[in-house]
Amino acid sequence: MICKLYRLPGWRKSCLGAMTNMYDQAANLRRIVQQTQPTAVSGKRETRQARVIAVTSGKGGVGKTNLTVNLALALSELGQKVVVIDADLGMANVDVLLGTTPKYTLVQLLDADVPIQEILLEGPGGIRFLPGASGLYRLANLEAGRCQYLLEQVALLDEWADYILLDTGAGIGQTVLQFVLAADEIVLVTTPEPTALTDAYGMLKTYLAHQGSARIHVIINRALDEAEGFSVLRKFSLACERFLTIRLEHLGIVCDDRQVLQAVRQQVPFFLAYPNGVATQNLRHIAAQLQQEKVMLSQKGARGFFRKFLDMMMWR
Template identity: 40%
Template sequence: MNDQAQGLRDLVQGGWDSRTGETKIITISSGKGGVGKSNFALNFGLSLQARGHKVLIFDADIGMANIDVLMGISPQFNLYHLLKKQKTIWEIVQTTQYGISFIAGGSGFNDLISLTEEDLSYFNEQVGELAGHFDYIIFDTGAGLSKETLKFILAANETIIVTTPEPTAITDAYALIKMVHTMGHQVSFRLVINQVTDMKEGKQTANKIQLVAQQFLSLDIAVLGYIESDLNVSKAVKRQIPFHIAYPNSNASKSIRRLADDFLSNEHKALSKVTGSNGVKGFLIRMLRLMNK
């Protein structure tokens, strides 16, 4: 296994044309389901896309993958077909009518753990092809802290934790942050408080998590923004159209645009906290280390 890991590191470190520009990797996660994580990931990506950035969403939620459902799309191929060498990376990338691209994960992530050296080399070579073609790759992970979600949190440039003002959501969001931190990992976290009645409630919710993280973990958690509760969101889900597209003047859409603007204006602060190299190459190097532990 050590020989395999070293060989793959050599491949990653020496194999790709870096191209102009660096692709940044963002993980979107949550302590529990039902907080609007996938909806946020999709509409956040669309808002970045609307600001002139090329975005790819990687649906990494193994059990509850639904990015395609939110857009009313039935993808023919997913990560499984790549890992089985039936398709190339570009054959499983789906370009949508909204301009944003995505990859359906399906059950493919379960197979990452048991790949042979040859298969893993192929996977890394293929994913490396994405470098420079996108400004952002957003991984929408499963809720909670599974082994797979942990790998994406640790390998990404930063992780956005989505929660709501509900007490259980607040508790689970903090538990996820605490679990990662107590493992000895340094991760750049930012909070998004979803489904708030107003900014006051959003700030109060964020403060609860920030105060506890500071008191018991000596950890400063930044807040990315707040998204107002909006009936148009559920309407958009039923229509299988992203709310950023279906209802651009809704409170939720205005919130997501403000949040995207804040993200872009403060991006350098978050990335400066990340240790190691960034971009797709850095992401894969970190993933290799995690998969071979």
């Protein structure tokens, strides 16, 4: 057999070299993420790990962000330290509900040496807030040194928080799905409307198709009353168990409350504006139930979450 050796034209050499460098960089970043051990910046092994919970929905307009903020306040009232991360890259508005204007966002961890302490904001009721931004798409192209720095910074969240609540975007976009797949637990928010339930079902179906295996809690928001809320919750759970073979955790319901809308207009969380309101009482019950649940043994805290999320971003 005679083998001929051809000389590649210059432009083909350049393209081949660029592609090789791209794959080498991606492989190097994945290796850094996978080999980074879950240790604190000081080098000592961490003993404290926050519960990382992704709050998501099948569609927009179901009150997901509002519930995330007020659930954080309900957990704080129980003595828990809570950090809310605005992971809605398209319509980030946690800061609007809190009536704050952030100076920095998570993007500053990618561009400059701004420590996470300066990005993390003190919110009302003892909670903390980490603003997000659309620039997080660039996580897929992080340099090795910046990737290591990011992991070291987010590891500090485990020292500050018992709970980390991720307010994801609505729908089943790729980035939303990656946030949900990387979390230890999921809170799925929906309403009794057929369209909201259909989209929530679609979200679960897509999640399971990507081998998602986290504990999934469900909250029915804006129910006319408790009877309707629990009826919808039961029927939705039975449908998921029958057709998706998945068991959902019933976290609770939040009844429709005019005071919620009034609080949004005032840019004050309804949990603080109306401490005796119906929705506030519902969330107190939900927070208490969430706190009583046994923590998953596979939980890996903030650092583990971001390691998994970065790994998925690099494979995009």
